[in-house]
Amino acid sequence: MYTRPSNVQPSFSRSGLPAVAVTLSELASRLQNCYHLTTAGKFADAIEKLRKILLSVPMLVVNSKQEVAEAEQLIEICRNYLVGLLMECARKEIPKTSPADLKRNAEMLAYFTHCELQPIHRILTLRTAINAFFKLKQMRTCASMCKRLLELGPKPDVAAQIRKVLAAAEQDNKDPNQIMDSYDTLTHLVFQLAYDEHNPFVVCSRNFVPLYRGKPQCKCPFCGASFTAGLEGTVCDVCEVSEIGKD
Numbered sequence: 001m002y003t004r005p006s007n008v009q010p011s012f013s014r015s016g017l018p019a020v021a022v023t024l025s026e027l028a029s030r031l032q033n034c035y036h037l038t039t040a041g042k043f044a045d046a047i048e049k050l051r052k053i054l055l056s057v058p059m060l061v062v063n064s065k066q067e068v069a070e071a072e073q074l075i076e077i078c079r080n081y082l083v084g085l086l087m088e089c090a091r092k093e094i095p096k097t098s099p100a101d102l103k104r105n106a107e108m109l110a111y112f113t114h115c116e117l118q119p120i121h122r123i124l125t126l127r128t129a130i131n132a133f134f135k136l137k138q139m140r141t142c143a144s145m146c147k148r149l150l151e152l153g154p155k156p157d158v159a160a161q162i163r164k165v166l167a168a169a170e171q172d173n174k175d176p177n178q179i180m181d182s183y184d185t186l187t188h189l190v191f192q193l194a195y196d197e198h199n200p201f202v203v204c205s206r207n208f209v210p211l212y213r214g215k216p217q218c219k220c221p222f223c224g225a226s227f228t229a230g231l232e233g234t235v236c237d238v239c240e241v242s243e244i245g246k247d
Helices: 024-039 043-059 065-092 099-112 119-135 139-151 156-171
Strands: 178-180 186-189 201-203 210-212 217-219 226-228
Touching (some): 024 065, 043 065, 099 119, 119 139, 139 156
Antiparallel strands (some): 178 186, 201 210, 217 226
């Protein structure tokens, strides 16, 4: 995937290396900009720039195993952010007019909290999910998310607020099989949320559903994004260049 310098140095070249159009340090700097965009909620801009970073990695010239590892880590970080942000953008398009919509909205919020993001962004995803799950009376899951957030060491004012929510959630520590609307009135009986926080999973990068450990799935050979089995042969939704499932 990466360019490794040759030991054979042409007589017309002083270093024997090709001209480098992009470096690891430059991509790392661009990644920091993507972090800032994510914090500011500018997800569309972040997605565009993250993809550009991802597609720049094959152009790197690496000189050591450490640089190879750093390049691979860069791909992993970009993939994790892209999957999470693509899912969040899709969630925001869901109408909130029916119990089924509320259910799907809550599920995607929950999945987002499991994306491997920077602590500041994990805190943001958890705060959003906690608010939604509290309104839906999913108190057991809400309490668990509160504890996960507190483990990340949030600012004192955030921690104080979350502890209050946690105390309230633990007083009614259950997840009913009904979804309540924003006015706390029962609207319709729906299935239990498709979310098991105790069972490790990755998110399908197209359908945004959990792929639990041991279940069939396929991957993008370039960025490593995971997909539901059966999507082989289609173009990856994350990097938008590679064929899913191709060796």
